[in-house]
Amino acid sequence: MYKEFLFHLPNDIGKLMQLAAEIRQLKEYEDLSPKTQYVLDLALEEMATNIIKYGYDEPGTRTIEISVGFNQKDLRLVLSDDGHEFNPLEAQAPAEAGIEERDIGGMGIYLTRNLVRSMEYERKENRNVLSICIDKE
Template structure:
């Protein structure tokens, strides 16, 4: 629980995921929901590592707070990179014939599908992505 700031580089992926997983464990999430939080976290963090800072180095800040009465977790991920709303994409048609399936968009689809709430906003030069998972 709490806050961590990490450089937006590949080696930060597991520390970032572990921070979120450990916060969820503190709140008593079961393994299935921790897996889903891990999926969501990987998606969001990888996006920042790969795309937020095309011109060089940057950081990301991850904050985990319990929901009221400890009935879940709210994860807020902030970067100071280029304006980018990962939710601003159509969801893939998961029932499309495999030959016609698009390769992209699946991660964000899973993020939306596994979390109880996902939101994005841009504020003071920051991308702020928040996802919520209930116990």
């Protein structure tokens, strides 16, 4: 059973940084190993940033629902938004190139996918729902 915390994030990068700081204050977060904290921080910041920057075609304030659940062996991060449909599991891995030749973008999804145990995506009731499972170290 997970102990869950639910947050409502406006599509604003500044508010994302405030939310990340709020999550870091949770006792459950403080009990994580530094590596697990890093993976959670990366997954939250990369996936929420993608939603904020690319998820909406129309200007205006939207709300992203974010749930963080903790249990003994792992944790779950769930992001739900009403932006246009986007499945990060279908995103292409970045091309292998030197830092100078590499296209901008794509690394956040790639890094997150390689650091978490699992990522699942579904389009449900006109919402993108991304569930990420992270093993505790």
